[in-house]
Amino acid sequence: MAQFASLSEKLNHIFSKLTKRGRLTELEIKTAMREVRIALLEADVNLKVAKDFINKVSEKAVGQEILKSLNPTQQVIKIVNEELIALMGSANSKLEVASKPPTIIMMCGLQGAGKTTFCGKLAMHLKKQGKKPLLVACDVYRPAAITQLKVVGEKVGAEVFEKGQGNPVKIAREGVKHAQSYGFDTVIIDTAGRLQIDEDLMRELEDIKKEVSPTEILLTVDAMTGQIAVDVADTFNKRLEVTGLILTKLDGDTRGGATLSIRAVTGKPVKFCGTGEKLGDIEPFYPDRMASRILGMGDVLTLIEKAESAISEEQAKKMEKKFRENAFTLEDYLVQFDAMKKMGGLKGVLAMMPGNKMKINEADIDESRVERVKAIIRSMTPKERRDPGILNYSRKNRIAAGSGTSVQEINKLLKQFEQTKQMMKQMKNNKMFRF
Amino acid sequence: MGFFSKIKEALKKTKNSLAAKLTDLFSKNKLGDEFYEELEEILISSDVSVRTAEDIVEEIKERAIGERCRDKEYVIALLKEALYDKLTIADPLEIETPAVLMIVGVNGVGKTTTIGKLANLFVKDDLTVTLAAADTFRAAASEQLAVWGERAKVRVVKHAEGADPSAVVYDAVNSAKAKETDILIIDTAGRLHVKANLMEELKKMDRVVNREYPEANFYKLIVLDASTGQNAYNQVAAFKDDVGLDGIILTKLDGTAKGGFVVSLCGELEVPVCYVGTGEKLDDIEVFDAEEFVEGLFE
Numbered sequence: 001m002a003q004f005a006s007l008s009e010k011l012n013h014i015f016s017k018l019t020k021r022g023r024l025t026e027l028e029i030k031t032a033m034r035e036v037r038i039a040l041l042e043a044d045v046n047l048k049v050a051k052d053f054i055n056k057v058s059e060k061a062v063g064q065e066i067l068k069s070l071n072p073t074q075q076v077i078k079i080v081n082e083e084l085i086a087l088m089g090s091a092n093s094k095l096e097v098a099s100k101p102p103t104i105i106m107m108c109g110l111q112g113a114g115k116t117t118f119c120g121k122l123a124m125h126l127k128k129q130g131k132k133p134l135l136v137a138c139d140v141y142r143p144a145a146i147t148q149l150k151v152v153g154e155k156v157g158a159e160v161f162e163k164g165q166g167n168p169v170k171i172a173r174e175g176v177k178h179a180q181s182y183g184f185d186t187v188i189i190d191t192a193g194r195l196q197i198d199e200d201l202m203r204e205l206e207d208i209k210k211e212v213s214p215t216e217i218l219l220t221v222d223a224m225t226g227q228i229a230v231d232v233a234d235t236f237n238k239r240l241e242v243t244g245l246i247l248t249k250l251d252g253d254t255r256g257g258a259t260l261s262i263r264a265v266t267g268k269p270v271k272f273c274g275t276g277e278k279l280g281d282i283e284p285f286y287p288d289r290m291a292s293r294i295l296g297m298g299d300v301l302t303l304i305e306k307a308e309s310a311i312s313e314e315q316a317k318k319m320e321k322k323f324r325e326n327a328f329t330l331e332d333y334l335v336q337f338d339a340m341k342k343m344g345g346l347k348g349v350l351a352m353m354p355g356n357k358m359k360i361n362e363a364d365i366d367e368s369r370v371e372r373v374k375a376i377i378r379s380m381t382p383k384e385r386r387d388p389g390i391l392n393y394s395r396k397n398r399i400a401a402g403s404g405t406s407v408q409e410i411n412k413l414l415k416q417f418e419q420t421k422q423m424m425k426q427m428k429n430n431k432m433f434r435f
Numbered sequence: 436m437g438f439f440s441k442i443k444e445a446l447k448k449t450k451n452s453l454a455a456k457l458t459d460l461f462s463k464n465k466l467g468d469e470f471y472e473e474l475e476e477i478l479i480s481s482d483v484s485v486r487t488a489e490d491i492v493e494e495i496k497e498r499a500i501g502e503r504c505r506d507k508e509y510v511i512a513l514l515k516e517a518l519y520d521k522l523t524i525a526d527p528l529e530i531e532t533p534a535v536l537m538i539v540g541v542n543g544v545g546k547t548t549t550i551g552k553l554a555n556l557f558v559k560d561d562l563t564v565t566l567a568a569a570d571t572f573r574a575a576a577s578e579q580l581a582v583w584g585e586r587a588k589v590r591v592v593k594h595a596e597g598a599d600p601s602a603v604v605y606d607a608v609n610s611a612k613a614k615e616t617d618i619l620i621i622d623t624a625g626r627l628h629v630k631a632n633l634m635e636e637l638k639k640m641d642r643v644v645n646r647e648y649p650e651a652n653f654y655k656l657i658v659l660d661a662s663t664g665q666n667a668y669n670q671v672a673a674f675k676d677d678v679g680l681d682g683i684i685l686t687k688l689d690g691t692a693k694g695g696f697v698v699s700l701c702g703e704l705e706v707p708v709c710y711v712g713t714g715e716k717l718d719d720i721e722v723f724d725a726e727e728f729v730e731g732l733f734e
Contacts (some may be wrong), residue, residue, distance in 0.1 A: 226664025
């Protein structure tokens with residue numbers, strides 16, 4: 001089904017045709033590039049951006065570089081990849097910190113891009129880094145927007161400054177003052193979603209900017225946005241000089257070509273990505289990894305990073321020691337499952353694995369089974385968890401009743417646990433292995 | 436503002452770029468392969484799917500050649516015809532009471548706002564309306580719906596945040612039956628169509644309505660944000676697969692976004708567009724009219 005083929009699959013398909021043809025002529029590149037252009041358009045890359053991109057790649061591909069090469073496909077992929085990375089920015093950009101606190105971060109974007117949710121995610125992210133963020137509710141238009149921010153703030157344990165449906169410029173100013181008086185080091189200003197052609201509301205943003213001089217002005221863009229992404233990003237950037245971009249809803253099946261477009265038109269870095277509905281679902285944006293993700297190379301690095309923050313160093317050391325002594329228990333097994341959950345569940349882990357092109361279906365992976373396994377272990381006594389060897393028929397029946405599972409499921413778990421233990425024993429001298 | 440003037444007003448921004456691109460194309464190119472190739476790209480750059488764009492251009496080309504036409508104006512007429520045909524493949528939706536409308540879609544497309552406007556529209560037609568706040572996931576979603584309920588002066592059935600959405604649906608259906616409400620509109624949480632567990636949750640709500648209220652006419656409508664790109668196709672295909680869809684509501688048409696994808700959605704998936712949202716006010720909703728839509732693109 002062509003409709004569902006990803007950009008990477010398309011490029012792969014195009015280049016696999018090239019492989020069969022051997023060396024390339026200018027005409028062949030032109031044909032291939034038209035297909036690349038269509039693939040880019042289908043991925044929601046803006047027409048003009050796609051054309052620029054094709055021109056650059058063609059220039060590089062047609063010249064000597066490619067003719068000298070014995071493997072034109074590899075050459076073309078390399079050039080496409082390099083150009084993709086160049087288009088998306090060359091390095092990860094961290095949030096600016098004001099020399100004199102508080103650091104002021106102002107959010108902006110269209111309606112429904114995910115600003116309020118992202119404010120919560122950002123607050124949680126900053127709190128994890130030991131910062132003290134204050135959320136300021138300047139969306140005075142959308143019904144219940146302030147309540148939403150308050151609920152989100154409560155969930156992440158961040159204070160919310162609000163003055164009801166007042167004047168957003170005044171609220172922003174008072175919010176910053178509040179932060180200064182009460183020792184908040186970061187202020188996150190949530191603003192109402194607005195169309196870039198709404199003159200009054202765009203002026204309101206300019207006024208807020210003038211009033212509080214934000215350190216960062218972040219434009220939030222839905223990753224599913226189509227051709228219009230260019231106009232939106234361009235206008236917001238021209239009016240406000242945004243300092244960075246936020247890409248939301250990347251956990252869908254959008255090909256995300258809007259990323260290329262908004263990067264190309266604003267030249268501003270993508271600072272974070274929203275990758276789920278939970279408040280922990282926030283990731284930094286790495287252009288090189290994004291490019292390799294588009295080309296189907298997976299995102300192993302992000303996976304490793306997540307694994308590192310999910311399991312604390314202390315936990316990892318303890319676990320390593322247990323491996324060495326072969327004292328790994330069901331209790332530790334439970335810890336592992338929890339760590340997996342922090343990494344975005346099995347689904348999240350699988351999505352980041354290279355070469356994984358299948359449509360990830362949560363029902364297929366069956367996260368509920370993981371929950372059942374956890375329930376089983378939690379229904380055991382500490383003694384049983386340390387020494388599952390003592391589990392007899394009567395104990396198993398008790399556990400099954402307690403966890404709402406069956407004896408068969410318990411046996412299956414025990415078997416899996418034994419296998420895991422065996423595997424770990426074999427791996428324990430392998431230096432490559434880490435959590 | 437008159438019945439159609441608002442949708443035209445909203446589309447003015449839409450047509451600017453498409454019309455400008457076409458004018459540009461017509462002024463510089465002769466009718467030939469390059470012309471048609473570029474026409475195809477212009478359609479795609481209005482978020483029409485590649486397949487539909489190819490379809491339309493192929494059809495126009497064949498007809499133009501068949502009729503030995505070298506007149507560019509005639510080509511525009513053919514293009515309009517082709518777009519209109521795609522938009523009217525599916526029969527328009529007609530709502531018969533007692534009705535249940537379940538409003539679905541991905542996050543942030545404007546479901547709750549649209550429901551407020553729809554409720555108002557029905558009330559103006561002297562129908563009684565009940566709203567069900569079955570988005571129990573997003574923070575303050577039910578409060579948001581309650582505000583819209585107040586504005587449209589209709590009843591809202593809601594539970595606490597985090598409650599089972601199917602339980603809300605169950606209560607709302609029984610309440611609607613008891614009060615003999617003409618139309619029950621169910622607000623559901625935004626969900627990405629790739630999340631199988633959330634789609635299961637939606638199917639459950641679907642089953643509850645079917646089981647508890649078989650005598651009602653049950654319509655499922657998907658809300659799409661006009662600024663969406665090609666992903667709109669996947670959204671409609673997935674929701675249609677899982678719960679079935681009776682119509683599309685296109686929102687945020689007051690921006691510069693083209694919403695061109697509806698041409699492919701009507702054409703390829705045969706789901707009709709029934710309403711368009713044109714702003715943030717209670718009255719900013721119109722019944723979709725394919726002819727107006729196409730004319731608006733070209734005027």
